[in-house]
Amino acid sequence: MRRVTIHDVADKAGVSLATVDRVLNGRPGVRKVTIERVQAAVRDLNYEPDAFAAGLAKKRNYRLHFLIPNGPNAFMEDLSREARDFASTLMRERVSVHIEPIDAFDAHRVTGTLAVLDKSVCDGVAVVAPSFPEVRAAIDRLQDRGVHVVTLVSDHPASTRRHFVGIDNVAAGRVAGRLLGRFLPKEPAKIAFIAGSLGLRDHADRYAGCTQVLDNEFPHLELLKVREGRDDNGKNHDIALKLLKEHPDLAGLYNIGAGNRGLIAAIEETRRGAGLTFIGHELTPYTRTALQNGTMDALIAQDPGHEVRSAIRVLKALCDGAPIVEGQERIGIDIFLKDNLPDLA
Amino acid sequence: MRRVTIHDVADKAGVSLATVDRVLNGRPGVRKVTIERVQAAVRDLNYEPDAFAAGLAKKRNYRLHFLIPNGPNAFMEDLSREARDFASTLMRERVSVHIEPIDAFDAHRVTGTLAVLDKSVCDGVAVVAPSFPEVRAAIDRLQDRGVHVVTLVSDHPASTRRHFVGIDNVAAGRVAGRLLGRFLPKEPAKIAFIAGSLGLRDHADRYAGCTQVLDNEFPHLELLKVREGRDDNGKNHDIALKLLKEHPDLAGLYNIGAGNRGLIAAIEETRRGAGLTFIGHELTPYTRTALQNGTMDALIAQDPGHEVRSAIRVLKALCDGAPIVEGQERIGIDIFLKDNLPDLA
DNA sequence: CTAAAAATGAGTAACGCACCTCAGATGCTT
DNA sequence: AAGCATCTGAGGTGCGTTACTCATTTTTAG
Numbered sequence: 001m002r003r004v005t006i007h008d009v010a011d012k013a014g015v016s017l018a019t020v021d022r023v024l025n026g027r028p029g030v031r032k033v034t035i036e037r038v039q040a041a042v043r044d045l046n047y048e049p050d051a052f053a054a055g056l057a058k059k060r061n062y063r064l065h066f067l068i069p070n071g072p073n074a075f076m077e078d079l080s081r082e083a084r085d086f087a088s089t090l091m092r093e094r095v096s097v098h099i100e101p102i103d104a105f106d107a108h109r110v111t112g113t114l115a116v117l118d119k120s121v122c123d124g125v126a127v128v129a130p131s132f133p134e135v136r137a138a139i140d141r142l143q144d145r146g147v148h149v150v151t152l153v154s155d156h157p158a159s160t161r162r163h164f165v166g167i168d169n170v171a172a173g174r175v176a177g178r179l180l181g182r183f184l185p186k187e188p189a190k191i192a193f194i195a196g197s198l199g200l201r202d203h204a205d206r207y208a209g210c211t212q213v214l215d216n217e218f219p220h221l222e223l224l225k226v227r228e229g230r231d232d233n234g235k236n237h238d239i240a241l242k243l244l245k246e247h248p249d250l251a252g253l254y255n256i257g258a259g260n261r262g263l264i265a266a267i268e269e270t271r272r273g274a275g276l277t278f279i280g281h282e283l284t285p286y287t288r289t290a291l292q293n294g295t296m297d298a299l300i301a302q303d304p305g306h307e308v309r310s311a312i313r314v315l316k317a318l319c320d321g322a323p324i325v326e327g328q329e330r331i332g333i334d335i336f337l338k339d340n341l342p343d344l345a
Numbered sequence: 346m347r348r349v350t351i352h353d354v355a356d357k358a359g360v361s362l363a364t365v366d367r368v369l370n371g372r373p374g375v376r377k378v379t380i381e382r383v384q385a386a387v388r389d390l391n392y393e394p395d396a397f398a399a400g401l402a403k404k405r406n407y408r409l410h411f412l413i414p415n416g417p418n419a420f421m422e423d424l425s426r427e428a429r430d431f432a433s434t435l436m437r438e439r440v441s442v443h444i445e446p447i448d449a450f451d452a453h454r455v456t457g458t459l460a461v462l463d464k465s466v467c468d469g470v471a472v473v474a475p476s477f478p479e480v481r482a483a484i485d486r487l488q489d490r491g492v493h494v495v496t497l498v499s500d501h502p503a504s505t506r507r508h509f510v511g512i513d514n515v516a517a518g519r520v521a522g523r524l525l526g527r528f529l530p531k532e533p534a535k536i537a538f539i540a541g542s543l544g545l546r547d548h549a550d551r552y553a554g555c556t557q558v559l560d561n562e563f564p565h566l567e568l569l570k571v572r573e574g575r576d577d578n579g580k581n582h583d584i585a586l587k588l589l590k591e592h593p594d595l596a597g598l599y600n601i602g603a604g605n606r607g608l609i610a611a612i613e614e615t616r617r618g619a620g621l622t623f624i625g626h627e628l629t630p631y632t633r634t635a636l637q638n639g640t641m642d643a644l645i646a647q648d649p650g651h652e653v654r655s656a657i658r659v660l661k662a663l664c665d666g667a668p669i670v671e672g673q674e675r676i677g678i679d680i681f682l683k684d685n686l687p688d689l690a
Numbered sequence: 691c692t693a694a695a696a697a698t699g700a701g702t703a704a705c706g707c708a709c710c711t712c713a714g715a716t717g718c719t720t
Numbered sequence: 721a722a723g724c725a726t727c728t729g730a731g732g733t734g735c736g737t738t739a740c741t742c743a744t745t746t747t748t749a750g
Contacts, residue, residue: 003406003439005736016699021738029697031747048436053736055397056705061348082672089670092393094348174684182528182642213684297527305672325434327427327650330687335680339519339558342675350706361729366708374727376717398706401735 004047013041024049061094062319064312066152067113067127069104073231073258074284078304079128079153086309095312098122107132114138117147124148124315126165131156131201148318152311153302154202162318165311167302167333169202173209173256175333176279179298180210180252181218183277189251192224192243196231196257206256206281221252229259236262244270255280264290283336291338299336307331349392358386369394406439409660411497411653412458412472414449418576418603419629423649424473424498431654440661443467452477459483462492469493469660471510476501476546493663495656498647499547507663510656512647512678514547518554518601520678521624524643525555525597526563528622534596537569537588541576541602551601551626566597574604581607589615600625609635628681636683644681652676 010020015038022030023038030038041047054060066083069076080099087097102110110127111134117125125147129135136159139149143160155164180191191214195203207226214221227243229236236259244250244266253276255263260280264287267273273295280287283301290296310329317324355365360383367375368383375383386392411428414421425444432442447455455472456479462470470492474480481504484494488505500509525536536559540548552571559566572588574581581604589595589611598621600608605625609632612618618640625632628646635641655674662669 003736007736016701017737018700018740019698022698025738027739031697034697050401050439050736051437052397052400052439053705054738056395056401056707057736057738059705059738086670086673089668092396092399094395094397168685171685175682178682178684185530209684303677309673323434325431328431328654332648332677332679332687333685334677335685337520337523339523339554340513340516340678340680342677348706352706362707363710363730364728367728370708372709376727379727395706398735399708401705401737402707402709404708404735 003050004045005050006047008045009038009041009047012045013038055094060320061096062124062316063122064095064097064315065117065122065125066097066099066308066311067102067110067125067129068099068152069128070101071104074286075258075282075304076128079308082305082308083312086305086312090312095316097312102129104128104130107134110135111138114142117142117145119146122147123319124150126150126152126311126315128152128154129156130154130199148315150311150314150318152307154200163314163324163329165307165314165329165331166202167331169205170209172281172300172333173206173211174213175209175335176206176254176298176300177210177213178217179279179335180254180277181214181221183297184218184221184251186220188220188222190222190224190247190249191252191254192247192250193226194236194239194253194255194257194259194263195226195228196259197228198226200257203256210254210256226256229257229262231258233259233262233265235259237266238262240266241270244272250276252276253278258282260284260290260296261286264295267295283334283341288341291336291341294338297337299334301334301336302331303334348395349390350395351392353390354383354386354392357390358383400439405665406441407469407661407664408467409440409442409657410462410467410470411442411444411656412447412455412470412474413444413497414473415446416449419631420603420627420649421473424653427650427653428657431650431657435657440657442657447474449473449475452479455480456483459487462487462490464491467492468664469495471495471497471656471660473497473499474501475499493660495659495663497652497656499545508659508669508674510652510659510674510676512676514550515554517626517645517678518551518556519558520554520680521551521599521643521645522555522558523562524624524680525599525622526559526566528642529563529566529596531565533565533567535567535569535592535594536597536599537592537595538571539581539584539598539600539602539604539608540571540573541604542573543571545602548601555599555601571601574602574607576603578604578607578610580604582611583607585611586615589617595621597621598623603627605629605635605641606631609640612640628679628686633686636681636686639683642682644679646679646681647676648679 006017006020010017019030020038023035068080083097083099102113110129115138136156139159139161143149149161150163150165151161153166198204214223227239229239240263277297279298280296281300283299287296287299291299314324314329351362351365355362364375365383368380413425428442428444447458455474460483481501484504484506488494494506495508495510496506498511543549559568572584574584585608623641624643625641626645628644632641632644636644659669659674
């Protein structure tokens, strides 16, 4: 059960090592018939290159940059932490991760950060950024310069980015809609929506998915117009208080974006938890507690750890031209009820 | 930004390469003070061994065996397929996976299969098997022989297995309970349960979790006694027909085990889909369709692909004494509604 | 048919580490 | 201070591949 090496392939094909190497690494200077002969030998012998030897000989190393929004956002902090943690276990595999905090709302600065990157500095970039056209253009230019780019959490479908690591936000919104519809009694009731901004692609997608399901399958529910709170806890707190006052009979609440903390506080202050079905996004210490004590009823989440590891795997695969294991890289929508919260790490 | 190598460590510690090697690989013949000096240098320089070079030099290879129940079970077939698929991409990393079909209900044969395994044949084993004491004992003996063992899907907590790859079935049951409780109107109603066998640990766990939530938080619901269908579609079909006849007002149904196909058929034949909230486990072509057309209301699943890849990563880590990334190996409970079904691969 | 161009063979130096040997140095005991 | 055990240094080899160079053979064009 010895490993099959290029020597065996060379023997089988009746050529020299050098020729096998030329074929395997796509170097020029080999006749078509010879190429085919070598490839046939590879197939026959079921040859697989040895990743250890190849990595060693290639002196390969993977310099990855992660551009992640800063600011007091628990989810983004988790992303950064997971990236750092996973990177440390991957040092010995020659993966180095540099985390660059960015201001997600300042498209100009983000563009500038992308503009200075270059093949001489890094091999792959994962970026979390809002979908401004200039950012898309910067991504495209970066790829032209030979740096692989994946979008993280929030996609830029129009760009040439090689992969998107994140959840399907339309589906996430649909899930929220169905849970609201099914959790509430089958009778007329009001539902309120709070978003960071419908200008953000993921928020808009979630809203669209949610209203689609509610309009079609739960037409007895009245949907109030969306309030935008810029993902800010203070703003959301005020919005919620006003909302609860204006609509004493409010039955459902869907927070499309971040800033759950402000909403939770408002609901608990007014002791409206029992009568209100409240669904939000992302697992944080605050939402966890709210789910446990009944203030929140369901949480739709994405696992930042999974996303970071997926992004790194994908970028690595892109760097050495390896195929991407699709099933492995599909990020699922996590639905948390108080019953299936993961243990705290 | 050159890589730090053992040469650098040797220089820094003022010793030779041989000594560094002795320390790093735990070989004898080094004074305690020297060991400490080398370790200090390692820390100072932040030295990390190069996985490529180490793997190459060690001629390491990972021979893994997967023992997976055969029989007409879509989930187990998925497991096997995923194992094969992932293994093929890992050949170049010197991971070879052998899949051994077993008869999960024949503990004696399973024990026999485990008994002949040995360090000379394989380095790690992942086993899906019911929790009979003899199987547990066989696992322990196998580990004593130096072969790492992880349990897959169904755990043997009492054994010395190094890791369990699978979901928390009690939590899964609780989720089923809460979804039933919240999907149904807040008024008295009957709920039926079908299991493969409460003798199977995972089924018993799910049942316990589900009734715990229903009893405590939804006391208005009446829980009928569990029917056991041995995970057989034919048996389940008959059970369902009888159940629907005996209880024309049945409001909820939870299939704890496999054999959803039989239940789906029975419900669709009797046109009882609309009035019945039906929750089951595992995503298969049948349950997918049932969810889409409304026969089923929710699906609680575990991703066989994730589980296989996790098992392989864990076994690999155990083989070379590397730490396990806990967060990465936690298998989440997937909750599928008709809104978040993954695209077909 | 010949000269130029293209294809191939043969060989070699890395890559970083594991593992081995053997000689020499150092410490410790009497 | 000799004798012994214990440490340590120097050096070599092998792992499978990459990425060269240089010489040689084959093919192609004129």
